[in-house]
Amino acid sequence: xxxxxxxxxxxxxxxxxxxxxxxxxxxxxxxxxxxxxxxxxxxxxxxxxxxxxxxxxxxxxxxxxxxxxxxxxxxxxxxxxxxxxxxxxxxxxxxxxxxxxxxxxxxxxxxxxxxxxxxxxxxxxxxxxxxxxxxxxxxxxxxxxxxxxxxxxxxxxxxxxxxxxxxxxxxxxxxxxxxxxxxxxxxxxxxxxxxxxxxxxxxxxxxxxxxxxxxxxxxxxxxxxxxxxxxxxxxxxxxxxxxxxxxxxxxxxxxxxxxxxxxxxxxxxxxxxxxxxxxxxxxxxxxxxxxxxxxxxxxxxxxxxxxxxxxxxxxxxxxxxxxxxxxxxxxxxxxxxxxxxxxxxxxxxxxxxxxxxxxxxxxxxxxxxxxxxxxxxxxxxxxxxxxxxxxxxxxxxxxxxxxxxxxxxxxxxxxxxxxxxxxxxxxxxxxxxxxxxxxxxxxxxxxxxxxxxxxxxxxxxxxxxxxxxxxxxxxxxxx
Numbered sequence: 001x002x003x004x005x006x007x008x009x010x011x012x013x014x015x016x017x018x019x020x021x022x023x024x025x026x027x028x029x030x031x032x033x034x035x036x037x038x039x040x041x042x043x044x045x046x047x048x049x050x051x052x053x054x055x056x057x058x059x060x061x062x063x064x065x066x067x068x069x070x071x072x073x074x075x076x077x078x079x080x081x082x083x084x085x086x087x088x089x090x091x092x093x094x095x096x097x098x099x100x101x102x103x104x105x106x107x108x109x110x111x112x113x114x115x116x117x118x119x120x121x122x123x124x125x126x127x128x129x130x131x132x133x134x135x136x137x138x139x140x141x142x143x144x145x146x147x148x149x150x151x152x153x154x155x156x157x158x159x160x161x162x163x164x165x166x167x168x169x170x171x172x173x174x175x176x177x178x179x180x181x182x183x184x185x186x187x188x189x190x191x192x193x194x195x196x197x198x199x200x201x202x203x204x205x206x207x208x209x210x211x212x213x214x215x216x217x218x219x220x221x222x223x224x225x226x227x228x229x230x231x232x233x234x235x236x237x238x239x240x241x242x243x244x245x246x247x248x249x250x251x252x253x254x255x256x257x258x259x260x261x262x263x264x265x266x267x268x269x270x271x272x273x274x275x276x277x278x279x280x281x282x283x284x285x286x287x288x289x290x291x292x293x294x295x296x297x298x299x300x301x302x303x304x305x306x307x308x309x310x311x312x313x314x315x316x317x318x319x320x321x322x323x324x325x326x327x328x329x330x331x332x333x334x335x336x337x338x339x340x341x342x343x344x345x346x347x348x349x350x351x352x353x354x355x356x357x358x359x360x361x362x363x364x365x366x367x368x369x370x371x372x373x374x375x376x377x378x379x380x381x382x383x384x385x386x387x388x389x390x391x392x393x394x395x396x397x398x399x400x401x402x403x404x405x406x407x408x409x410x411x412x413x414x415x416x417x418x419x420x421x422x423x424x425x426x427x428x429x430x431x432x433x434x435x436x437x438x439x440x441x442x443x444x445x446x447x448x449x450x451x452x453x454x455x456x457x458x459x460x461x462x463x464x465x466x467x468x469x470x471x472x473x474x475x476x477x478x479x
Contacts, residue, residue: 006211095155244313
């Protein structure tokens with residue numbers, strides 16, 4: 001088997017889209033699984049919209065996701081350059097080869113002439129293909145003269161009128177019928193190559209063996225197969241993966257959540273979480289695992305596990321995945337990351353190392369983002385203001401709650417900075433034994449009195465972390 005060479009080829013006309021990131025992940029994993037080479041190629045032939053700042057941003061996002069490519073603009077290899085804007089001479093050279101072989105020709109048609117041809121074809125019920133005026137030998141001499149006079153012309157490829165078949169690892173056998181495309185432009189009159197042409201030249205010269213890309217590129221394949229045939233080159237093996245759609249089954253857009261990787265970085269998602277989730281949108285783990293790092297699935301990655309069905313992008317599931325990766329962090333690493341999101345001067349920083357460790361242990365199973373940690377600390381451990389909800393008022397209306405309130409007020413009046421878990425258990429048992437309060441009235445009454453809330457973490461873990469002064473103020477604010 002030939003050592004695989006795969007590529008990710010983004011266009012630097014915007015930030016890295018999550019659909020593009022998923023494509024990059026699949027190519028990266030395929031290269032890793034097969035000891036192959038992962039190439040980054042920048043498709044910047046759209047000179048007006050392409051910007052170097054977008055290229056730099058996309059490269060930064062790829063590296064953030066852990067996708068370290070083997071060759072690219074900043075990692076030159078023997079098949080460079082790796083920006084299409086720096087490969088124009090190669091495209092012109094190969095376009096001329098096709099002209100010399102009689103497989104392409106110069107076309108001087110204006111946009112107005114092309115529009116007339118298109119409208120006439122539609123009027124006659126024919127596909128709006130190019131009529132082939134400059135394809136005919138009778139115009140070759142005129143074309144040569146006009147070129148010699150300095151006129152600019154596009155170069156069109158002579159599309160063979162026969163069926164083409166794509167054997168795709170995901171889609172299976174895809175047949176493109178005869179006449180699906182007419183003669184198409186490969187070089188514009190301004191000297192710039194067209195997408196389908198430069199992609200073939202690049203993949204051919206860079207010895208790309210496998211192409212994994214979105215299914216929206218399936219119809220591009222027929223033009224590319226024609227060009228490979230014209231150059232007597234073997235096409236790469238294609239895998240057209242399903243597109244990402246929203247839960248409403250519409251094409252993914254901003255209304256479904258952030259669509260660019262940099263926004264997820266700004267929202268403090270873990271890179272391994274986003275990579276994990278994107279990997280599962282169209283590919284299934286052989287062991288049905290949902291939580292993993294990319295390096296953990298490298299050896300298991302196989303294109304046969306791609307799904308034909310569109311992948312539904314679910315922001316709720318992504319948040320869950322992020323929370324699961326937070327829980328997988330060791331506590332030392334988690335502490336470092338969490339503290340980056342706690343405001344300077346927060347009460348957390350004045351607590352003991354043991355207190356911090358217990359607080360982290362308590363909340364790491366309840367948060368999906370690092371930023372939620374300090375919010376939970378404030379709500380459960382330091383907040384003294386009471387929000388009188390309907391449910392909380394119901395509990396406060398019980399006679400047993402007033403008894404609990406009086407009992408805890410007395411106990412806490414002589415307590416030190418914190419009470420221990422044993423202290424809390426003793427209070428709880430005394431309420432049950434001496435005052436005869438049981439069940440819901442006991443549990444809810446104690447919770448409301450000590451936390452000022454009708455829900456939250458286990459009291460046995462929460463109360464020993466709550467400063468006594470905070471609990472005293474809550475008790476005084478309840479009635």
